[in-house]
Amino acid sequence: MIFRARHLLGIEQLSPQEIVAVLDLADRYVDLNRRTVKQSDVLAGMTQINMFFEASTRTQASFELAGKRLGADVMNMSVAQSSVKKGETLIDTALTLNAMHPDLLVVRHPSSGAVNLLASKVNCAVLNAGDGRHEHPTQALLDALTIRRAKGRIQRLTVAICGDIAHSRVARSNLILLGKMENRIRLIAPPTLMPPGVDDFGCELFDDMAAGLEGADVVMMLRLQKERMDGGFIPSEREYYHRFGLDAEKLAHAKPDAIVMHPGPMNRGVEIDGELADDINRSVIQEQVEMGVAVRMACMDLLARNLRADRGMKATGVLV
Amino acid sequence: MTLYLENARIIDPEGDTITQGNVILDGGLIAAIGAASAPRDAQVIDCGGACLAPGIVDWGVKIGEPGERHKESFRSAGLAAAAGGVTTIIARPDTAPAIDTPEVLEFVTRRAAEASPVRIRHMAALTKGRMGREMTEIGFLLDAGAIAFTDATHVTTDTKVLARALTYARSLGALVVGHPQEPGLSLGAAATNGKFASLRGIPSVHPMAERIGLDRDIGLTELTGVRYHADQITTARSLPALERAKANGFDVTAGVSIHHLTLNEFDLGDYRTFFKLTPPLRSEDDRLAMIEAVASGLIEVIGSFHTPADEESKRLPFEDAASGAVGLETLLPAALRLYHAGQLTLPHLFRALALNPARRLGLPQGRMAEGAPADLVLFNPDTPFVLDRFALRSKSKNTPFDGNRMEGKVLATFVAGRQVFGDT
Numbered sequence: 008m009i010f011r012a013r014h015l016l017g018i019e020q021l022s023p024q025e026i027v028a029v030l031d032l033a034d035r036y037v038d039l040n041r042r043t044v045k046q047s048d049v050l051a052g053m054t055q056i057n058m059f060f061e062a063s064t065r066t067q068a069s070f071e072l073a074g075k076r077l078g079a080d081v082m083n084m085s086v087a088q089s090s091v092k093k094g095e096t097l098i099d100t101a102l103t104l105n106a107m108h109p110d111l112l113v114v115r116h117p118s119s120g121a122v123n124l125l126a127s128k129v130n131c132a133v134l135n136a137g138d139g140r141h142e143h144p145t146q147a148l149l150d151a152l153t154i155r156r157a158k159g160r161i162q163r164l165t166v167a168i169c170g171d172i173a174h175s176r177v178a179r180s181n182l183i184l185l186g187k188m189e190n191r192i193r194l195i196a197p198p199t200l201m202p203p204g205v206d207d208f209g210c211e212l213f214d215d216m217a218a219g220l221e222g223a224d225v226v227m228m229l230r231l232q233k234e235r236m237d238g239g240f241i242p243s244e245r246e247y248y249h250r251f252g253l254d255a256e257k258l259a260h261a262k263p264d265a266i267v268m269h270p271g272p273m274n275r276g277v278e279i280d281g282e283l284a285d286d287i288n289r290s291v292i293q294e295q296v297e298m299g300v301a302v303r304m305a306c307m308d309l310l311a312r313n314l315r316a317d318r319g320m321k322a323t324g325v326l327v
Numbered sequence: 328m329t330l331y332l333e334n335a336r337i338i339d340p341e342g343d344t345i346t347q348g349n350v351i352l353d354g355g356l357i358a359a360i361g362a363a364s365a366p367r368d369a370q371v372i373d374c375g376g377a378c379l380a381p382g383i384v385d386w387g388v389k390i391g392e393p394g395e396r397h398k399e400s401f402r403s404a405g406l407a408a409a410a411g412g413v414t415t416i417i418a419r420p421d422t423a424p425a426i427d428t429p430e431v432l433e434f435v436t437r438r439a440a441e442a443s444p445v446r447i448r449h450m451a452a453l454t455k456g457r458m459g460r461e462m463t464e465i466g467f468l469l470d471a472g473a474i475a476f477t478d479a480t481h482v483t484t485d486t487k488v489l490a491r492a493l494t495y496a497r498s499l500g501a502l503v504v505g506h507p508q509e510p511g512l513s514l515g516a517a518a519t520n521g522k523f524a525s526l527r528g529i530p531s532v533h534p535m536a537e538r539i540g541l542d543r544d545i546g547l548t549e550l551t552g553v554r555y556h557a558d559q560i561t562t563a564r565s566l567p568a569l570e571r572a573k574a575n576g577f578d579v580t581a582g583v584s585i586h587h588l589t590l591n592e593f594d595l596g597d598y599r600t601f602f603k604l605t606p607p608l609r610s611e612d613d614r615l616a617m618i619e620a621v622a623s624g625l626i627e628v629i630g631s632f633h634t635p636a637d638e639e640s641k642r643l644p645f646e647d648a649a650s651g652a653v654g655l656e657t658l659l660p661a662a663l664r665l666y667h668a669g670q671l672t673l674p675h676l677f678r679a680l681a682l683n684p685a686r687r688l689g690l691p692q693g694r695m696a697e698g699a700p701a702d703l704v705l706f707n708p709d710t711p712f713v714l715d716r717f718a719l720r721s722k723s724k725n726t727p728f729d730g731n732r733m734e735g736k737v738l739a740t741f742v743a744g745r746q747v748f749g750d751t
Binding site for chain 2: 019096097098116118119120121123124138139140141142176179183202203204205207208
């Protein structure tokens with residue numbers, strides 16, 4: 008197994024082999040998670056701190072559960088309410104935490120690149136749980152695992168990513184991962200929600216759902232932030248739903264066995280039809296949540312192995 | 328005191344020549360060029376064949392006085408300038424408070440004269456507090472020595488206010504420096520539109536924002552007849568508009584920062600905040616177009632746009648970090664990259680660094696001629712070095728060139744015939 012990364016900052020730094028290594032290990036954790044006794048001790052004695060500078064329910068819960076199932080001591084810091092309000096800078100917060108000797112630091116931050124900055128200042132493994140509109144690597148990995156389990160492979164698929172691509176870190180991580188694994192990627196969005204420079208991304212671009220979904224194996228819907236619904240980027244919620252919301256009629260253009268994904272939380276009736284989201288024959292949204300815990304367990308397990316190896320080498324003087 | 332500088336490669340930006348020879352400085356002026364022997368009482372300095380050029384007139388420098396002396400004082404800026412071959416600093420008024428009254432202007436002028444080894448002239452704000460609502464006392468400020476008027480990077484959106492200020496400025500013959508930028512489009516942007524910025528999730532702006540700003544400013548120049556200088560043109564899209572304005576006979580000139588001539592958007596790399604500038608770094612195509620525009624004379628002025636920022640304001644996530652880079656000491660070696668790349672000759676480089684800004688600002692500096700002020704820089708364009716930011720004389724060390732291999736070492740700097748830097 009090849010996994011050399013010290014931190015998980017983004018998909019950009021991972022090789023295809025490393026991605027496969029995470030997915031293979033995560034598959035085993037899916038089995039563990041389905042047992043009644045879900046305990047493992049691979050992180051026993053290690054300390055995991057979840058530092059969320061931005062509100063989150065599911066990602067934070069998923070990371071917390073993943074750490075606990077692996078036997079780590081997990082601490083949640085809701086930084087949004089504490090020291091940051093008192094004017095402490097990100098680096099000072101990081102140094103303070105670093106002095107407590109955590110082994111794994113899970114960070115979400117509203118600014119792109121903030122997690123990279125933090126990782127350069129601490130000596131533990133850092134996992135990016137979403138930074139600004141940059142990357143959300145564990146989401147892309149859990150999506151890849153979901154696709155691989157549903158489709159039997161994660162290569163040579165046609166994947167349509169639809170919605171607010173401009174502001175979405177999920178879209179960025181996904182299109183990097185799917186590109187690395189040699190899939191055909193289509194981006195479907197109104198032009199106001201496409202990121203600048205998208206022409207150079209190497210994806211096929213559509214502003215029409217029917218055309219974009221034609222023959223797709225996977226349909227990934229993105230969440231549209233409430234504050235972007237009125238006037239600024241799109242004319243209205245109802246016009247958006249009419250043109251870009253996923254319903255059975257639009258989905259009919261995709262392959263008959265196409266799966267529907269959504270990173271959550273969903274806006275039913277805005278980007279996705281409520282009934283479709285619950286259709287167990289098409290929607291894998293619940294599986295995504297399940298895969299999320301397994302993928303995060305795999306990532307932390309792999310990073311912890313490298314961390315131990317590093318410290319071992321430092322202790323024996325092999326690595327300075 | 329009389330100085331005799333012998334055996335120099337004399338760079339004359341006006342005559343577009345490089346000649347080997349000797350120069351006599353006397354009474355603060357260049358007394359003679361090409362004199363065969365030293366006057367009897369002169370102090371002789373052997374230049375050893377190094378280049379002697381008019382000192383740099385760096386237009387658009389931010390100094391932290393008043394308000395932010397911990398970032399840069401007149402003393403530290405002056406020492407940095409002397410070490411960088413800059414003999415005249417044209418300072419920006421984006422201080423705290425802004426330089427928008429004759430009283431503040433007199434204060435900073437006096438402080439600068441006391442503390443700095445090089446000349447410092449101040450631009451004053453065009454509108455009070457640089458807020459874009461009411462014009463400043465342009466007449467009083469001119470009397471107090473304001474060399475030009477600008478709101479620095481703050482763009483006045485109320486065109487009625489701006490048109491009146493420009494009309495008033497024109498009646499007094501004042502030079503107005505604009506920052507061509509459409510502030511709505513560029514709001515919150517920290518990089519230039521493109522795949523690179525998008526994949527890093529950095530909010531970005533299209534280069535068209537600069538063109539729209541320039542088009543507007545040129546329109547107002549036509550309307551009011553004011554003398555207008557665009558502080559920084561950084562994208563190829565702005566060039567046709569600039570060319571047309573000049574062809575139409577409007578009194579328009581333009582500058583560019585050394586960083587936009589030597590760096591591009593990819594230098595941002597992994598969120599390196601020292602490369603966060605205003606306007607943001609552009610594509611490589613834009614960089615090459617800017618060099619071409621300087622070579623053709625369409626853009627007249629190269630400046631450092633020296634903007635000191637302390638460590639705290641740069642050690643932040645990219646979007647939140649302060650914008651700007653120091654440049655007084657690195658302007659010449661960075662500019663020499665263009666010379667070493669064969670893109671600009673040394674006389675042409677000094678036209679953009681010294682002669683053109685001085686002329687546009689109505690200063691006698693920038694010339695290598697008898698009777699011109701003896702503000703000179705002696706440098707070796709080929710001396711290689713690796714830049715260590717902590718060796719900079721500026722109080723702030725936010726240079727994008729840290730660790731870079733550069734060429735060009737200033738050996739001595741003279742202001743008004745007196746040596747202010749170097750140990751020759």
